[in-house]
Amino acid sequence: MTAPLPLDAVEAMGRNWGRELAAGSVVWLEGPLGAGKTTLARAMVQARGVVHGANSPTYALVHHYVGAHGDIYHVDCYRLRTPDDAADLDWQSLVTADLLIIEWPERAGAWAPAPTLRVRLDHADADSRVVDFA
Numbered sequence: 464m465t466a467p468l469p470l471d472a473v474e475a476m477g478r479n480w481g482r483e484l485a486a487g488s489v490v491w492l493e494g495p496l497g498a499g500k501t502t503l504a505r506a507m508v509q510a511r512g513v514v515h516g517a518n519s520p521t522y523a524l525v526h527h528y529v530g531a532h533g534d535i536y537h538v539d540c541y542r543l544r545t546p547d548d549a550a551d552l553d554w555q556s557l558v559t560a561d562l563l564i565i566e567w568p569e570r571a572g573a574w575a576p577a578p579t580l581r582v583r584l585d586h587a588d589a590d591s592r593v594v595d596f597a
Contacts, residue, residue, distance in 0.1 A: 465595050467587030470499065473594060477503040480580065481510025486532060486561050489576050491568040494584035499592050500566045503582065504537050511535055511562055525552060533561035540565065546572025 468476070484490070490507065492500040512531030524542065528535040536557045543549055549571035557563050558576050568575040582596045 465593050467591035467593050469591050470502070473499055473584070473592050474502060474506045476594065477506025478510040481507035481562075484562060484580065487559075488562055488579040489558070490562070490564045491575070491578040491581045492564065492566045492584065493568065493582065495586065498584040498586055500584060501539075503584065504564045504566065507562065507564060508535055508537065525557070530561055534559070535562045536560045536564070538563070538565045538571075540567040540570040540575070543567075543570040546570065546574060549574035 480490070484507075490504075492503060494500055508528055508530070511528075513528040513535065524539060526537045528537070538552065538557065540549065552571075552574070554574055554576070563576070565571065565575055565578075568578070580596060582594065585593045587593050
């Protein structure tokens with residue numbers, strides 16, 4: 464098991480990934496509600512040159528940002544009732560992005576493209592998280 468990280472270290476990890484991931488990368492963010500998926504996404508998006516952005520896309524399933532190197536899409540599949548609901552998302556456009564971040568990818572089933580980076584977050588306590596990635 465990975466040692467818990469303070470929230471600022473999780474954000475720093477996200478900024479590093481945001482700077483280092485290659486164009487066309489797909490990031491899966493998994494974990495329970497409140498584990499820090501959107502915080503990590505925000506850090507990655509900001510590291511890609513988006514000054515204001517990466518709010519939780521729970522109400523709008525897809526948020527689009529224009530970063531320093533192109534389009535960034537942040538998708539939240541939490542509200543999908545079945546994987547078939549993901550068919551309505553424009554995956555052909557989403558996969559052409561400079562960076563595609565997908566929260567709750569398991570709810571999109573086979574529609575979610577394979578990840579370049581798969582991150583699992585979990586609560587350690589109120590101020591720290593366990594982060595596993597591959």
